[in-house]
Each structure stands twice: as C-alpha cells, then as structure tokens.
Amino acid sequence: MNIGEAAAASGVTAKMIRYYESIGLLPEAKRSENNYRVYDARDVHTLRFIKRARSLGFSMEETTKLLQLWQNRARTSAEVKQVALAHIEDLETRIENLQAMANTLRHLASCCSGNERPDCPILDDLAGKTRKEMESQNE
Amino acid sequence: MNIGEAAAASGVTAKMIRYYESIGLLPEAKRSENNYRVYDARDVHTLRFIKRARSLGFSMEETTKLLQLWQNRARTSAEVKQVALAHIEDLETRIENLQAMANTLRHLASCCSGNERPDCPILDDLAGKTRKEMESQNE
DNA sequence: GCTTGACCTTCCAATCATGGGAAGCCCTAT
DNA sequence: ATAGGGCTTCCCATGATTGGAAGGTCAAGC
Secondary structure: OOHHHHHHHHOOOHHHHHHHHHOOOOOOOEEOOOOOEEOOHHHHHHHHHHHHHHHOOOOHHHHHHHHHHHHOOOOOHHHHHHHHHHHHHHHHHHHHHHHHHHHHHHHHHHHOOOOOOOOOHHHHHHOOOOHHHHHOOOO | OOHHHHHHHHOOOHHHHHHHHHOOOOOOOEEOOOOOEEOOHHHHHHHHHHHHHHHOOOOHHHHHHHHHHHHOOOOOHHHHHHHHHHHHHHHHHHHHHHHHHHHHHHHHHHHOOOOOOOOOHHHHHHOOOOHHHHHOOOO
8 A cells, every 4th residue: 555545545645744754753654665655554544543532632642642652551540531631621721712703803893883984993002092082082 | 112112012022023024014114324123102002903903813814803903994894893703703613622622531531540450441432443343342 | 658647755844832952242230 | 340131033833734845656547
C-alpha cells in the first residue's frame, strides 16, 4: 500500500502522513525497492486514530500521548481520562472566551442602527468611548 | 513619545507596534533625529482601538477594515455592523465546533471508569470501535 | 522504444500573530 | 569612561497544514 492509498483509506493527506513521520508521531515507514513508503491496514488504523483525535481538538502533543497510551497495554484508563479531562477544560475555557466576545458583539450590534449614518456604537466601543462620553457628545 | 512609552500607554507591545507598521496597518511613524519612532496621543488611541478589536477576536484583516471605517467620516454604520455580524457568525460557528468536541469528550469521559484497568471507552472511540464491537469484545 | 501522466521522493516556503534574541546605535547617570 | 537601558533592524521559532519545485519511478498507449 503506497502513501496515496493509505491517505485515501485513512482520510489523512499524504503530506500530513510524511509530516507525522518527520516529527516522530509515526515510526519511519518501511520502503519498497523504489524507496516508496509502504503501509498496511494497521498503519491505516493508526492514522484514523490520529485523525479522530485531531478532530476532537486534541493538540499534536496530546494526540501523541493518547497514541502512546493506546499502544501501551500497561496503560490505565485513569491516564487516558486525565488527558481527556484536561482537554475538556481547555475547550471550556476557549468556549467561554469566545462566548464573552460574541455576547459583547451581539450587544453592540443590537445597539447599532446599521443605517446610512456614520455614528456607530460598535466603533465607539472600540474607540474606548465611555457611556458618559457618548451621552454628552454634543459638548 | 517613544515606542516604549506608546506601548505602555496602549498595552500593545513595542514589537507589535513595529509589526503593525510593517504590514501597513499603521502608517510609518515619524522619526526623531535619532531615528527613533515618535508617537502622540492620537497614535495611542489608534493602538488601543486595535487592541480592543483584537481582544474581541477580530482578525487582523477585519481589524484593518474596522480601523479604516473608524477613520472614514463617510462610513455608514451599516458597513460596520456588517463586519461585526460576520464576525459574530464566525464566533458562533467556532463555539459550536468546540462545544461538539466538548460534548463528545464529556460523554466519553463519563463512560470511562478512570481506574487502574486498561480498558477505556475514550481510546475505543478514537480507535473507531463501534458499539457492536464493544459489546462483543469476548468473541 | 518513447511519450504522457500519475504517482512517489526530498526540500523549501508560506500561512497568522506573536515572542525571543542578536548586533549595534543612542542617551543618561554615575 | 563605563554601565544601563532604550531604540534600531534582522532573523528565527511557534503549530499544523498547505503549496510548490525538481526529480525519480511506473504503467498505459502510440
């Protein structure tokens, strides 16, 4: 199985397979006489594992850790769970940050008439104008 | 006002101020006889505008657009609102993606005993095991 | 046999926004 | 005079991925 077939079977691009090998996430693939990388079903399984982990937002570092645990029969589920819980916490932090942004922007947008006039509470906020300054804009 | 003072006054690092200038977000700063960049209160105001926009998650490209609108008296609030609404949509998409990841992981983690044994539903999911395969693991 | 095209190989560069650091100039205080 | 701090430019690194160039290899069709 060439890299292209492995890519098609796993959903990971050939480029990324080579990259994963280069950073040591995957062991060096065997080579055919033509110097082509050769893969088997087990490699494809590993690639899908990586793809699934990445799609759940795990970093390459976390994915490496998970892959090692997967391949280690002496692992404990506690170790795996710890990685997952840490990642959940990271996701929740990021979600909260994004939601705070979205909430602020929704509020500002709802205050913006969105018409042909130039005055805009969104820009006023970005410009650091206080409510007080806003109210006394005729000074 | 030197770049260090402008940085302290705006909360934008000197490094980033130079970067913003290099990509054209900021015009080239005037120079003192020593070739030091010179800033005034207006520049600091602009830097804070940028910082606030970035903190609301706007990309550099969107920030550039907002800055142009801010500095353009002929703008309409509709233009500003459009940028904001597009960004809100982007944020919401990202939030949904992260939440889907978090939900999946929370479910998997809740199914994981997190003990000393190696069997782990989190790894099973990453490995692509179906529920059916899980139930018949004694085969 | 020779060309074409689809693979594969390695290596280098770009992305986005930011941080780190080197080498060297300028100014002030001791 | 020397030490220090700030300024200058330039290059490099991040994380994960994509793009591309230059060249080797293989199969099919002429």
